[in-house]
Amino acid sequence: MGAGHTHPMYVHSHSAVHHLAPEVKIAAAVLFTVVVVATPRELLGAFAAYAVLILALAVLARIPAGWLTKRSLIELPFVATALLLPFFASGPRTDVLGLSVAVEGLWGGWNILVKGTLGVLIALLLAGTTPARDILIGLDRLRTPQAITQIALFMLRYLDVLADEARRMRLARISRLDDPRFLWQLRGFASGLGTLFLRAFERGERVYLAMRSRGYTGRLPAALHEGSAATAGQWVAGAIVPAAAAAVLLLGRFGV
Protein backbone atom coordinates (compact mmCIF):
# COMPACT_ATOMS: atom_id res chain seq x y z
CA MET A 1 0.00 0.00 0.00
CA GLY A 2 1.06 3.61 0.13
CA ALA A 3 1.68 3.54 -3.59
CA GLY A 4 -1.02 6.08 -4.32
CA HIS A 5 -4.35 5.42 -5.89
CA THR A 6 -3.13 4.34 -9.27
CA HIS A 7 -2.43 0.84 -10.55
CA PRO A 8 0.81 -0.76 -11.61
CA MET A 9 0.10 -0.20 -15.29
CA TYR A 10 -0.22 3.58 -15.05
CA VAL A 11 2.71 5.73 -16.20
CA HIS A 12 2.44 9.07 -14.49
CA SER A 13 2.95 12.02 -16.82
CA HIS A 14 1.24 15.15 -18.13
CA SER A 15 0.94 14.69 -21.88
CA ALA A 16 -1.87 15.55 -24.27
CA VAL A 17 -2.82 11.87 -24.31
CA HIS A 18 -2.95 11.70 -20.52
CA HIS A 19 -5.25 14.71 -20.36
CA LEU A 20 -7.73 13.44 -22.93
CA ALA A 21 -11.06 12.43 -21.34
CA PRO A 22 -11.10 8.67 -20.56
CA GLU A 23 -14.29 7.94 -22.52
CA VAL A 24 -12.66 9.36 -25.67
CA LYS A 25 -9.57 7.21 -25.15
CA ILE A 26 -11.61 4.04 -24.58
CA ALA A 27 -13.73 4.61 -27.68
CA ALA A 28 -10.62 5.37 -29.74
CA ALA A 29 -8.80 2.28 -28.46
CA VAL A 30 -11.76 -0.01 -29.18
CA LEU A 31 -12.28 1.41 -32.67
CA PHE A 32 -8.57 1.26 -33.46
CA THR A 33 -8.48 -2.40 -32.34
CA VAL A 34 -11.52 -3.21 -34.49
CA VAL A 35 -9.85 -1.64 -37.54
CA VAL A 36 -6.65 -3.60 -36.90
CA VAL A 37 -8.52 -6.89 -36.55
CA ALA A 38 -10.58 -6.18 -39.67
CA THR A 39 -7.49 -5.59 -41.81
CA PRO A 40 -6.74 -8.44 -44.25
CA ARG A 41 -3.41 -10.02 -43.31
CA GLU A 42 -1.89 -9.45 -46.76
CA LEU A 43 -1.92 -5.64 -46.38
CA LEU A 44 1.58 -5.39 -44.97
CA GLY A 45 1.74 -1.64 -45.60
CA ALA A 46 -1.37 -1.03 -43.52
CA PHE A 47 0.13 -2.83 -40.49
CA ALA A 48 3.30 -0.77 -40.85
CA ALA A 49 1.16 2.37 -40.86
CA TYR A 50 -0.66 1.21 -37.69
CA ALA A 51 2.69 0.61 -36.01
CA VAL A 52 3.78 4.13 -36.94
CA LEU A 53 0.53 5.52 -35.50
CA ILE A 54 1.10 3.64 -32.24
CA LEU A 55 4.71 4.78 -32.11
CA ALA A 56 3.65 8.39 -32.63
CA LEU A 57 1.09 8.07 -29.84
CA ALA A 58 3.68 6.52 -27.51
CA VAL A 59 6.10 9.38 -28.18
CA LEU A 60 3.31 11.93 -27.70
CA ALA A 61 2.31 10.26 -24.41
CA ARG A 62 5.96 9.98 -23.31
CA ILE A 63 5.63 6.27 -22.61
CA PRO A 64 9.11 4.71 -22.40
CA ALA A 65 9.79 2.11 -25.10
CA GLY A 66 11.26 -0.25 -22.50
CA TRP A 67 8.04 -0.17 -20.49
CA LEU A 68 5.97 -1.00 -23.59
CA THR A 69 8.28 -3.87 -24.52
CA LYS A 70 8.35 -5.34 -21.04
CA ARG A 71 4.59 -5.15 -20.59
CA SER A 72 3.83 -6.62 -24.00
CA LEU A 73 5.53 -9.86 -22.91
CA ILE A 74 2.08 -10.82 -21.61
CA GLU A 75 1.43 -11.87 -25.19
CA LEU A 76 4.16 -14.53 -25.27
CA PRO A 77 1.91 -17.65 -25.17
CA PHE A 78 0.29 -16.46 -28.38
CA VAL A 79 3.64 -15.87 -30.02
CA ALA A 80 4.29 -19.56 -29.37
CA THR A 81 0.99 -20.42 -31.08
CA ALA A 82 1.90 -18.20 -33.99
CA LEU A 83 5.29 -19.89 -34.34
CA LEU A 84 3.74 -23.37 -34.26
CA LEU A 85 1.04 -22.67 -36.84
CA PRO A 86 3.29 -22.89 -39.93
CA PHE A 87 4.08 -26.51 -39.02
CA PHE A 88 0.52 -27.64 -38.42
CA ALA A 89 -1.40 -25.84 -41.13
CA SER A 90 -2.51 -27.62 -44.28
CA GLY A 91 -2.12 -26.47 -47.87
CA PRO A 92 0.86 -25.90 -50.16
CA ARG A 93 4.22 -25.87 -48.42
CA THR A 94 7.38 -23.86 -48.87
CA ASP A 95 10.92 -23.93 -47.52
CA VAL A 96 12.12 -21.39 -44.97
CA LEU A 97 15.64 -21.82 -43.61
CA GLY A 98 15.54 -25.45 -44.63
CA LEU A 99 12.28 -26.22 -42.82
CA SER A 100 9.17 -27.21 -44.69
CA VAL A 101 6.29 -25.00 -43.57
CA ALA A 102 2.79 -24.35 -44.88
CA VAL A 103 2.24 -21.06 -46.68
CA GLU A 104 -1.21 -20.79 -45.17
CA GLY A 105 0.28 -21.37 -41.73
CA LEU A 106 2.90 -18.69 -42.22
CA TRP A 107 0.17 -16.21 -43.06
CA GLY A 108 -1.92 -17.40 -40.13
CA GLY A 109 0.99 -17.11 -37.72
CA TRP A 110 1.79 -13.65 -39.04
CA ASN A 111 -1.88 -12.70 -38.67
CA ILE A 112 -1.97 -13.70 -34.99
CA LEU A 113 1.43 -12.18 -34.28
CA VAL A 114 0.78 -8.78 -35.84
CA LYS A 115 -2.81 -8.33 -34.70
CA GLY A 116 -2.07 -9.63 -31.22
CA THR A 117 0.95 -7.38 -30.81
CA LEU A 118 -0.77 -4.25 -32.14
CA GLY A 119 -3.80 -4.99 -29.97
CA VAL A 120 -1.67 -5.38 -26.84
CA LEU A 121 0.21 -2.15 -27.62
CA ILE A 122 -3.06 -0.23 -28.05
CA ALA A 123 -4.40 -1.59 -24.76
CA LEU A 124 -1.10 -0.76 -23.06
CA LEU A 125 -1.25 2.83 -24.35
CA LEU A 126 -4.77 3.14 -22.92
CA ALA A 127 -3.79 1.61 -19.57
CA GLY A 128 -0.52 3.52 -19.37
CA THR A 129 -2.11 6.92 -19.85
CA THR A 130 -5.33 6.46 -17.87
CA PRO A 131 -5.66 5.65 -14.16
CA ALA A 132 -7.86 2.59 -13.59
CA ARG A 133 -10.55 4.61 -11.84
CA ASP A 134 -10.77 6.98 -14.82
CA ILE A 135 -11.18 4.05 -17.20
CA LEU A 136 -14.22 2.94 -15.20
CA ILE A 137 -15.64 6.47 -15.08
CA GLY A 138 -15.11 6.59 -18.83
CA LEU A 139 -17.01 3.31 -19.22
CA ASP A 140 -19.77 4.79 -17.07
CA ARG A 141 -20.03 7.85 -19.33
CA LEU A 142 -20.18 5.50 -22.32
CA ARG A 143 -23.46 4.18 -20.82
CA THR A 144 -22.12 0.93 -19.39
CA PRO A 145 -24.67 -0.28 -16.82
CA GLN A 146 -23.89 1.23 -13.42
CA ALA A 147 -23.88 -2.18 -11.76
CA ILE A 148 -20.91 -3.29 -13.86
CA THR A 149 -18.84 -0.14 -13.33
CA GLN A 150 -19.63 -0.10 -9.62
CA ILE A 151 -18.58 -3.72 -9.17
CA ALA A 152 -15.39 -2.99 -11.08
CA LEU A 153 -14.71 0.12 -8.95
CA PHE A 154 -15.07 -1.86 -5.75
CA MET A 155 -12.96 -4.64 -7.17
CA LEU A 156 -10.05 -2.35 -8.03
CA ARG A 157 -10.32 -0.59 -4.68
CA TYR A 158 -10.07 -3.81 -2.68
CA LEU A 159 -7.73 -5.78 -4.91
CA ASP A 160 -4.61 -4.51 -3.14
CA VAL A 161 -6.21 -5.04 0.24
CA LEU A 162 -6.94 -8.69 -0.57
CA ALA A 163 -3.52 -9.25 -2.15
CA ASP A 164 -1.89 -7.87 0.98
CA GLU A 165 -4.11 -10.03 3.16
CA ALA A 166 -3.06 -13.11 1.18
CA ARG A 167 0.59 -12.12 1.49
CA ARG A 168 0.29 -11.69 5.26
CA MET A 169 -1.42 -15.07 5.62
CA ARG A 170 1.30 -16.76 3.59
CA LEU A 171 4.04 -15.08 5.59
CA ALA A 172 2.35 -16.14 8.81
CA ARG A 173 2.16 -19.71 7.54
CA ILE A 174 5.82 -19.80 6.54
CA SER A 175 7.01 -18.23 9.77
CA ARG A 176 5.19 -21.04 11.60
CA LEU A 177 7.44 -23.53 9.85
CA ASP A 178 5.13 -24.45 6.97
CA ASP A 179 7.31 -25.58 4.09
CA PRO A 180 5.37 -25.07 0.86
CA ARG A 181 6.23 -27.58 -1.84
CA PHE A 182 4.43 -28.88 -4.92
CA LEU A 183 1.15 -30.71 -4.33
CA TRP A 184 1.38 -30.98 -0.55
CA GLN A 185 1.10 -27.24 -0.17
CA LEU A 186 -2.20 -27.34 -2.03
CA ARG A 187 -4.19 -27.98 1.12
CA GLY A 188 -2.72 -25.16 3.13
CA PHE A 189 -2.91 -22.90 0.10
CA ALA A 190 -6.53 -23.73 -0.61
CA SER A 191 -7.79 -23.44 2.95
CA GLY A 192 -5.96 -20.12 2.96
CA LEU A 193 -8.02 -19.18 -0.07
CA GLY A 194 -11.17 -20.20 1.78
CA THR A 195 -10.22 -17.94 4.66
CA LEU A 196 -9.43 -15.18 2.18
CA PHE A 197 -12.89 -15.55 0.66
CA LEU A 198 -14.49 -15.40 4.11
CA ARG A 199 -12.56 -12.27 4.98
CA ALA A 200 -13.36 -10.70 1.61
CA PHE A 201 -17.06 -11.47 1.90
CA GLU A 202 -17.31 -10.30 5.50
CA ARG A 203 -15.40 -7.17 4.59
CA GLY A 204 -17.94 -6.64 1.82
CA GLU A 205 -20.76 -6.91 4.36
CA ARG A 206 -19.05 -4.37 6.64
CA VAL A 207 -18.37 -2.01 3.75
CA TYR A 208 -21.99 -2.27 2.67
CA LEU A 209 -23.28 -1.53 6.19
CA ALA A 210 -20.91 1.41 6.55
CA MET A 211 -22.06 2.79 3.21
CA ARG A 212 -25.69 2.11 4.03
CA SER A 213 -25.44 4.06 7.26
CA ARG A 214 -24.02 6.96 5.27
CA GLY A 215 -26.98 7.06 2.91
CA TYR A 216 -26.05 4.61 0.12
CA THR A 217 -29.08 3.68 -1.99
CA GLY A 218 -27.50 1.47 -4.61
CA ARG A 219 -26.04 4.28 -6.69
CA LEU A 220 -22.75 6.06 -6.24
CA PRO A 221 -22.95 9.82 -5.55
CA ALA A 222 -23.19 11.86 -8.73
CA ALA A 223 -20.19 13.91 -7.65
CA LEU A 224 -17.95 10.99 -8.57
CA HIS A 225 -18.94 11.30 -12.18
CA GLU A 226 -18.99 15.09 -12.50
CA GLY A 227 -16.26 17.27 -13.91
CA SER A 228 -14.10 16.79 -16.94
CA ALA A 229 -16.56 15.11 -19.33
CA ALA A 230 -15.29 15.10 -22.89
CA THR A 231 -15.82 18.25 -24.96
CA ALA A 232 -16.56 18.18 -28.66
CA GLY A 233 -12.97 19.21 -29.33
CA GLN A 234 -11.67 16.23 -27.35
CA TRP A 235 -13.91 13.85 -29.28
CA VAL A 236 -12.53 15.25 -32.54
CA ALA A 237 -8.95 14.95 -31.29
CA GLY A 238 -9.61 11.40 -30.13
CA ALA A 239 -11.15 10.47 -33.46
CA ILE A 240 -7.96 11.33 -35.36
CA VAL A 241 -6.15 8.04 -34.69
CA PRO A 242 -8.98 5.57 -35.48
CA ALA A 243 -9.98 7.70 -38.47
CA ALA A 244 -6.41 7.62 -39.76
CA ALA A 245 -6.31 3.87 -39.26
CA ALA A 246 -9.62 3.43 -41.08
CA ALA A 247 -8.34 5.62 -43.92
CA VAL A 248 -5.22 3.45 -44.20
CA LEU A 249 -7.40 0.33 -44.31
CA LEU A 250 -9.72 1.73 -47.01
CA LEU A 251 -6.77 2.99 -49.03
CA GLY A 252 -5.09 -0.41 -48.84
CA ARG A 253 -8.22 -2.30 -49.89
CA PHE A 254 -9.65 -0.13 -52.63
CA GLY A 255 -7.07 2.47 -53.54
CA VAL A 256 -3.62 2.28 -55.04
Next chain:
Amino acid sequence: MHISNGIIDGPVSLAYGVVAVALLAFCLGKARHDLSDRLAPMAGLVAAFIFAVQMLNFPVLPGVSGHLLGGALAAALVGPWVGALCVSVVLIVQALVFADGGISALGLNIANMALLGTAVGFGVLIALMKLLPRTAAGLGLAVFLASILSVTLASQGFVLQYLLGGDVPLTIGYGQISLTMAGVHVLIGIGEGLIAAVTVTTVAKVRPDLVYALRGRRLDPAVGGGSTRKFVLAGLGVAAVLAGGVSYLASGSPDGLDATTREGCTVDAAGEITGGSCIAQRAADHELGGSVLADYGVKGLDGSTGLAGLIGVVLTFAIGLGVFWLVRRRRAAAGAQAPAERVGAGN
Protein backbone atom coordinates in the same frame (compact mmCIF):
# COMPACT_ATOMS: atom_id res chain seq x y z
CA MET B 1 -5.26 -18.28 -20.85
CA HIS B 2 -7.01 -15.37 -22.48
CA ILE B 3 -7.64 -15.27 -26.22
CA SER B 4 -5.85 -12.35 -27.86
CA ASN B 5 -6.76 -10.28 -30.92
CA GLY B 6 -6.49 -11.87 -34.35
CA ILE B 7 -6.92 -15.55 -33.45
CA ILE B 8 -10.63 -15.65 -34.20
CA ASP B 9 -11.89 -13.56 -37.12
CA GLY B 10 -13.95 -10.39 -36.80
CA PRO B 11 -17.54 -11.52 -37.54
CA VAL B 12 -17.39 -14.45 -35.09
CA SER B 13 -15.84 -12.24 -32.37
CA LEU B 14 -18.60 -9.70 -32.95
CA ALA B 15 -21.34 -12.34 -32.80
CA TYR B 16 -19.94 -13.70 -29.54
CA GLY B 17 -19.74 -10.14 -28.21
CA VAL B 18 -23.44 -9.59 -28.90
CA VAL B 19 -24.40 -12.90 -27.27
CA ALA B 20 -22.18 -12.14 -24.26
CA VAL B 21 -23.80 -8.71 -23.75
CA ALA B 22 -27.29 -10.20 -23.95
CA LEU B 23 -26.51 -13.00 -21.47
CA LEU B 24 -24.72 -10.60 -19.13
CA ALA B 25 -27.75 -8.35 -19.05
CA PHE B 26 -29.81 -11.39 -18.05
CA CYS B 27 -27.29 -12.34 -15.34
CA LEU B 28 -27.34 -8.76 -14.08
CA GLY B 29 -31.09 -8.90 -13.54
CA LYS B 30 -30.83 -12.22 -11.69
CA ALA B 31 -27.85 -11.02 -9.62
CA ARG B 32 -29.82 -7.95 -8.51
CA HIS B 33 -32.51 -10.29 -7.33
CA ASP B 34 -29.92 -12.22 -5.27
CA LEU B 35 -28.19 -9.25 -3.68
CA SER B 36 -30.47 -6.18 -4.26
CA ASP B 37 -28.67 -2.99 -3.24
CA ARG B 38 -25.88 -4.98 -1.64
CA LEU B 39 -24.87 -6.00 -5.19
CA ALA B 40 -22.03 -3.55 -5.89
CA PRO B 41 -20.00 -3.86 -2.68
CA MET B 42 -20.50 -7.62 -2.29
CA ALA B 43 -19.95 -8.55 -5.92
CA GLY B 44 -17.03 -6.13 -6.03
CA LEU B 45 -15.28 -7.92 -3.19
CA VAL B 46 -16.02 -11.31 -4.75
CA ALA B 47 -14.63 -10.07 -8.07
CA ALA B 48 -11.50 -8.84 -6.29
CA PHE B 49 -11.19 -12.30 -4.73
CA ILE B 50 -11.50 -14.00 -8.12
CA PHE B 51 -9.00 -11.57 -9.62
CA ALA B 52 -6.53 -12.39 -6.86
CA VAL B 53 -7.16 -16.12 -7.38
CA GLN B 54 -6.58 -15.81 -11.14
CA MET B 55 -3.19 -14.22 -10.55
CA LEU B 56 -1.92 -17.43 -8.95
CA ASN B 57 -0.25 -19.71 -11.45
CA PHE B 58 0.52 -23.33 -10.76
CA PRO B 59 2.56 -25.77 -12.86
CA VAL B 60 0.57 -28.26 -14.93
CA LEU B 61 3.34 -29.78 -16.99
CA PRO B 62 6.90 -28.61 -17.33
CA GLY B 63 6.65 -25.37 -19.27
CA VAL B 64 2.89 -25.21 -19.08
CA SER B 65 1.33 -23.40 -16.17
CA GLY B 66 -2.34 -22.95 -15.60
CA HIS B 67 -4.17 -20.42 -13.56
CA LEU B 68 -7.54 -20.83 -11.92
CA LEU B 69 -10.46 -19.80 -14.09
CA GLY B 70 -12.60 -19.59 -10.99
CA GLY B 71 -15.89 -20.23 -12.78
CA ALA B 72 -16.97 -23.25 -10.74
CA LEU B 73 -15.53 -21.76 -7.54
CA ALA B 74 -17.52 -18.57 -8.03
CA ALA B 75 -20.67 -20.51 -8.90
CA ALA B 76 -20.38 -22.65 -5.75
CA LEU B 77 -19.79 -19.70 -3.44
CA VAL B 78 -22.01 -16.93 -4.81
CA GLY B 79 -24.25 -18.67 -7.32
CA PRO B 80 -24.25 -18.69 -11.12
CA TRP B 81 -25.58 -15.17 -11.71
CA VAL B 82 -23.32 -13.19 -9.41
CA GLY B 83 -20.50 -15.59 -10.28
CA ALA B 84 -20.75 -15.06 -14.05
CA LEU B 85 -21.06 -11.32 -13.48
CA CYS B 86 -17.95 -11.20 -11.29
CA VAL B 87 -15.81 -13.27 -13.67
CA SER B 88 -16.97 -11.05 -16.56
CA VAL B 89 -16.04 -7.87 -14.68
CA VAL B 90 -12.63 -9.40 -13.96
CA LEU B 91 -12.16 -10.15 -17.68
CA ILE B 92 -13.27 -6.64 -18.74
CA VAL B 93 -10.86 -4.99 -16.31
CA GLN B 94 -8.07 -7.34 -17.36
CA ALA B 95 -8.57 -6.41 -21.02
CA LEU B 96 -8.84 -2.65 -20.52
CA VAL B 97 -6.58 -1.99 -17.53
CA PHE B 98 -4.04 -4.82 -17.68
CA ALA B 99 -3.89 -5.46 -21.46
CA ASP B 100 -4.52 -9.17 -20.80
CA GLY B 101 -6.75 -10.67 -23.48
CA GLY B 102 -7.63 -8.84 -26.69
CA ILE B 103 -10.20 -6.05 -26.61
CA SER B 104 -11.87 -7.47 -29.72
CA ALA B 105 -11.80 -10.96 -28.16
CA LEU B 106 -13.57 -9.85 -24.98
CA GLY B 107 -16.86 -11.44 -26.07
CA LEU B 108 -15.08 -14.74 -26.79
CA ASN B 109 -13.32 -14.77 -23.43
CA ILE B 110 -16.47 -13.87 -21.51
CA ALA B 111 -18.42 -16.56 -23.35
CA ASN B 112 -15.86 -19.27 -22.49
CA MET B 113 -14.70 -18.46 -19.00
CA ALA B 114 -17.49 -16.41 -17.45
CA LEU B 115 -20.65 -17.81 -19.02
CA LEU B 116 -19.87 -21.37 -20.15
CA GLY B 117 -17.48 -22.11 -17.26
CA THR B 118 -19.85 -20.87 -14.59
CA ALA B 119 -22.98 -22.41 -16.11
CA VAL B 120 -21.42 -25.86 -16.52
CA GLY B 121 -19.81 -25.67 -13.08
CA PHE B 122 -23.07 -24.80 -11.39
CA GLY B 123 -25.14 -27.31 -13.32
CA VAL B 124 -22.80 -30.20 -12.52
CA LEU B 125 -22.49 -29.06 -8.92
CA ILE B 126 -26.24 -28.97 -8.32
CA ALA B 127 -26.71 -32.36 -9.97
CA LEU B 128 -23.93 -33.94 -7.90
CA MET B 129 -25.16 -32.38 -4.65
CA LYS B 130 -28.40 -34.30 -5.15
CA LEU B 131 -26.49 -37.58 -5.53
CA LEU B 132 -23.73 -37.20 -2.95
CA PRO B 133 -24.16 -37.00 0.85
CA ARG B 134 -24.30 -33.49 2.27
CA THR B 135 -21.07 -33.91 4.18
CA ALA B 136 -17.88 -31.92 3.80
CA ALA B 137 -16.38 -34.73 1.71
CA GLY B 138 -19.46 -34.93 -0.49
CA LEU B 139 -19.49 -31.20 -1.09
CA GLY B 140 -15.76 -31.21 -1.77
CA LEU B 141 -16.05 -34.04 -4.28
CA ALA B 142 -18.94 -32.29 -6.05
CA VAL B 143 -16.98 -29.03 -6.32
CA PHE B 144 -13.91 -30.97 -7.50
CA LEU B 145 -15.75 -32.72 -10.32
CA ALA B 146 -17.70 -29.59 -11.26
CA SER B 147 -14.43 -27.66 -11.60
CA ILE B 148 -12.87 -30.27 -13.88
CA LEU B 149 -15.90 -30.39 -16.17
CA SER B 150 -16.25 -26.62 -16.16
CA VAL B 151 -12.63 -26.02 -17.19
CA THR B 152 -12.66 -28.80 -19.79
CA LEU B 153 -15.89 -27.62 -21.42
CA ALA B 154 -14.67 -24.00 -21.39
CA SER B 155 -11.67 -25.19 -23.43
CA GLN B 156 -14.06 -26.92 -25.84
CA GLY B 157 -15.79 -23.54 -26.17
CA PHE B 158 -12.55 -22.22 -27.62
CA VAL B 159 -12.32 -25.15 -30.03
CA LEU B 160 -15.84 -24.35 -31.24
CA GLN B 161 -14.86 -20.71 -31.72
CA TYR B 162 -11.81 -21.76 -33.71
CA LEU B 163 -13.94 -24.05 -35.83
CA LEU B 164 -16.29 -21.15 -36.57
CA GLY B 165 -13.80 -18.37 -37.04
CA GLY B 166 -10.24 -19.67 -37.04
CA ASP B 167 -8.21 -18.27 -39.92
CA VAL B 168 -6.01 -21.23 -40.69
CA PRO B 169 -7.03 -24.74 -41.76
CA LEU B 170 -4.93 -27.23 -39.83
CA THR B 171 -3.46 -30.64 -40.62
CA ILE B 172 -4.30 -32.05 -37.24
CA GLY B 173 -8.08 -31.87 -37.53
CA TYR B 174 -10.53 -30.47 -35.02
CA GLY B 175 -11.06 -33.79 -33.30
CA GLN B 176 -7.43 -33.88 -32.24
CA ILE B 177 -7.30 -30.21 -31.29
CA SER B 178 -10.33 -30.85 -29.17
CA LEU B 179 -8.66 -33.87 -27.56
CA THR B 180 -5.40 -32.04 -26.93
CA MET B 181 -7.22 -29.09 -25.38
CA ALA B 182 -9.34 -31.46 -23.29
CA GLY B 183 -6.24 -33.34 -22.12
CA VAL B 184 -4.37 -30.23 -20.98
CA HIS B 185 -7.47 -28.75 -19.41
CA VAL B 186 -8.36 -31.90 -17.50
CA LEU B 187 -4.95 -31.49 -15.83
CA ILE B 188 -5.60 -27.80 -15.14
CA GLY B 189 -9.06 -28.79 -13.96
CA ILE B 190 -7.66 -31.30 -11.46
CA GLY B 191 -5.47 -28.58 -9.96
CA GLU B 192 -8.31 -26.10 -9.98
CA GLY B 193 -10.73 -28.70 -8.60
CA LEU B 194 -8.50 -29.61 -5.64
CA ILE B 195 -8.05 -25.95 -4.72
CA ALA B 196 -11.72 -25.09 -5.22
CA ALA B 197 -12.87 -28.13 -3.22
CA VAL B 198 -10.75 -27.28 -0.17
CA THR B 199 -11.67 -23.61 -0.46
CA VAL B 200 -15.41 -24.29 -0.54
CA THR B 201 -15.35 -26.87 2.27
CA THR B 202 -13.34 -24.46 4.43
CA VAL B 203 -15.99 -21.79 3.94
CA ALA B 204 -18.82 -24.31 4.39
CA LYS B 205 -17.50 -25.42 7.77
CA VAL B 206 -17.26 -21.88 9.13
CA ARG B 207 -20.14 -20.09 7.47
CA PRO B 208 -22.40 -22.46 5.53
CA ASP B 209 -24.75 -19.54 4.85
CA LEU B 210 -22.13 -18.06 2.51
CA VAL B 211 -22.01 -21.11 0.24
CA TYR B 212 -24.71 -20.57 -2.36
CA ALA B 213 -24.71 -24.21 -3.42
CA LEU B 214 -25.82 -25.30 0.08
CA ARG B 215 -28.88 -23.05 -0.16
CA GLY B 216 -28.68 -21.84 3.41
CA ARG B 217 -28.48 -25.29 5.02
CA ARG B 218 -25.69 -26.67 7.16
CA LEU B 219 -23.46 -29.58 6.28
CA ASP B 220 -24.29 -32.95 7.82
CA PRO B 221 -21.55 -34.11 10.16
CA ALA B 222 -19.32 -36.73 8.57
CA VAL B 223 -20.34 -40.27 9.53
CA GLY B 224 -17.02 -42.06 9.68
CA GLY B 225 -14.91 -38.96 10.23
CA GLY B 226 -13.25 -39.54 6.84
CA SER B 227 -9.70 -38.29 6.81
CA THR B 228 -8.48 -35.78 4.26
CA ARG B 229 -5.98 -38.22 2.84
CA LYS B 230 -8.79 -40.65 2.09
CA PHE B 231 -10.68 -37.82 0.42
CA VAL B 232 -7.73 -36.75 -1.70
CA LEU B 233 -7.06 -40.32 -2.79
CA ALA B 234 -10.72 -40.85 -3.67
CA GLY B 235 -10.67 -37.57 -5.58
CA LEU B 236 -7.61 -38.53 -7.56
CA GLY B 237 -9.12 -41.91 -8.33
CA VAL B 238 -12.28 -40.33 -9.63
CA ALA B 239 -10.18 -37.88 -11.62
CA ALA B 240 -8.36 -40.72 -13.31
CA VAL B 241 -11.62 -42.47 -14.15
CA LEU B 242 -13.02 -39.17 -15.37
CA ALA B 243 -9.95 -38.43 -17.49
CA GLY B 244 -10.46 -41.74 -19.23
CA GLY B 245 -14.19 -41.18 -19.52
CA VAL B 246 -14.00 -37.60 -20.71
CA SER B 247 -11.56 -38.39 -23.49
CA TYR B 248 -13.76 -41.31 -24.45
CA LEU B 249 -16.75 -38.98 -24.72
CA ALA B 250 -14.67 -36.28 -26.35
CA SER B 251 -13.62 -38.71 -29.03
CA GLY B 252 -17.24 -39.33 -29.93
CA SER B 253 -18.21 -35.80 -30.80
CA PRO B 254 -15.10 -34.80 -32.76
CA ASP B 255 -15.88 -37.66 -35.09
CA GLY B 256 -18.88 -35.59 -35.99
CA LEU B 257 -16.63 -32.61 -36.51
CA ASP B 258 -14.21 -34.68 -38.54
CA ALA B 259 -17.08 -35.80 -40.70
CA THR B 260 -17.99 -32.20 -41.39
CA THR B 261 -14.48 -31.32 -42.41
CA ARG B 262 -14.39 -34.39 -44.59
CA GLU B 263 -17.68 -33.49 -46.22
CA GLY B 264 -16.56 -30.07 -47.40
CA CYS B 265 -13.52 -31.57 -48.99
CA THR B 266 -12.38 -28.58 -50.98
CA VAL B 267 -13.59 -25.94 -48.54
CA ASP B 268 -12.12 -25.30 -45.10
CA ALA B 269 -13.84 -23.87 -42.05
CA ALA B 270 -13.08 -20.29 -43.05
CA GLY B 271 -14.78 -20.84 -46.40
CA GLU B 272 -11.56 -20.73 -48.38
CA ILE B 273 -10.71 -23.33 -50.98
CA THR B 274 -7.78 -25.41 -49.87
CA GLY B 275 -7.54 -27.16 -53.18
CA GLY B 276 -8.60 -30.72 -53.77
CA SER B 277 -7.85 -32.61 -50.60
CA CYS B 278 -9.38 -32.14 -47.19
CA ILE B 279 -8.12 -31.69 -43.66
CA ALA B 280 -9.20 -35.12 -42.61
CA GLN B 281 -7.27 -36.84 -45.38
CA ARG B 282 -4.07 -35.11 -44.42
CA ALA B 283 -4.60 -35.89 -40.80
CA ALA B 284 -4.31 -39.55 -41.72
CA ASP B 285 -0.78 -38.99 -43.03
CA HIS B 286 0.47 -37.81 -39.70
CA GLU B 287 4.07 -38.79 -39.00
CA LEU B 288 3.15 -40.73 -35.90
CA GLY B 289 0.25 -42.41 -37.68
CA GLY B 290 1.73 -45.83 -37.00
CA SER B 291 2.43 -45.37 -33.31
CA VAL B 292 0.77 -47.47 -30.67
CA LEU B 293 -1.40 -44.62 -29.43
CA ALA B 294 -2.18 -43.23 -32.90
CA ASP B 295 -5.63 -41.73 -33.31
CA TYR B 296 -6.00 -41.88 -29.54
CA GLY B 297 -6.94 -45.52 -29.45
CA VAL B 298 -4.76 -48.41 -28.31
CA LYS B 299 -3.92 -50.62 -31.27
CA GLY B 300 -5.69 -53.94 -31.30
CA LEU B 301 -8.40 -52.79 -28.91
CA ASP B 302 -11.67 -51.49 -30.27
CA GLY B 303 -13.20 -48.53 -28.52
CA SER B 304 -10.08 -48.02 -26.42
CA THR B 305 -9.96 -44.26 -26.85
CA GLY B 306 -10.71 -43.68 -23.20
CA LEU B 307 -7.90 -46.03 -22.24
CA ALA B 308 -5.47 -44.14 -24.46
CA GLY B 309 -6.59 -40.87 -22.94
CA LEU B 310 -6.06 -42.30 -19.49
CA ILE B 311 -2.61 -43.59 -20.38
CA GLY B 312 -1.76 -40.22 -21.86
CA VAL B 313 -2.90 -38.37 -18.76
CA VAL B 314 -1.01 -40.71 -16.44
CA LEU B 315 2.13 -40.56 -18.58
CA THR B 316 2.19 -36.78 -18.81
CA PHE B 317 1.44 -36.54 -15.11
CA ALA B 318 4.27 -38.95 -14.29
CA ILE B 319 6.72 -37.06 -16.50
CA GLY B 320 5.65 -33.78 -14.93
CA LEU B 321 6.05 -35.21 -11.44
CA GLY B 322 9.47 -36.61 -12.28
CA VAL B 323 10.76 -33.34 -13.68
CA PHE B 324 9.33 -31.45 -10.73
CA TRP B 325 10.95 -33.88 -8.32
CA LEU B 326 14.35 -33.28 -9.93
CA VAL B 327 13.90 -29.51 -9.85
CA ARG B 328 12.80 -29.66 -6.24
CA ARG B 329 15.81 -31.71 -5.18
CA ARG B 330 18.14 -29.27 -6.85
CA ARG B 331 16.35 -26.36 -5.25
CA ALA B 332 16.36 -28.06 -1.86
CA ALA B 333 20.12 -28.54 -2.18
CA ALA B 334 20.51 -24.85 -3.02
CA GLY B 335 18.11 -23.90 -0.24
CA ALA B 336 20.12 -25.82 2.35
CA GLN B 337 23.02 -23.50 1.73
CA ALA B 338 20.95 -20.37 2.13
CA PRO B 339 18.02 -21.19 4.42
CA ALA B 340 17.43 -17.53 5.28
CA GLU B 341 16.26 -16.83 1.75
CA ARG B 342 13.12 -18.85 2.05
CA VAL B 343 11.23 -16.33 4.15
CA GLY B 344 12.28 -13.58 1.79
CA ALA B 345 11.03 -15.59 -1.15
CA GLY B 346 7.61 -15.83 0.43
CA ASN B 347 6.41 -12.69 -1.27
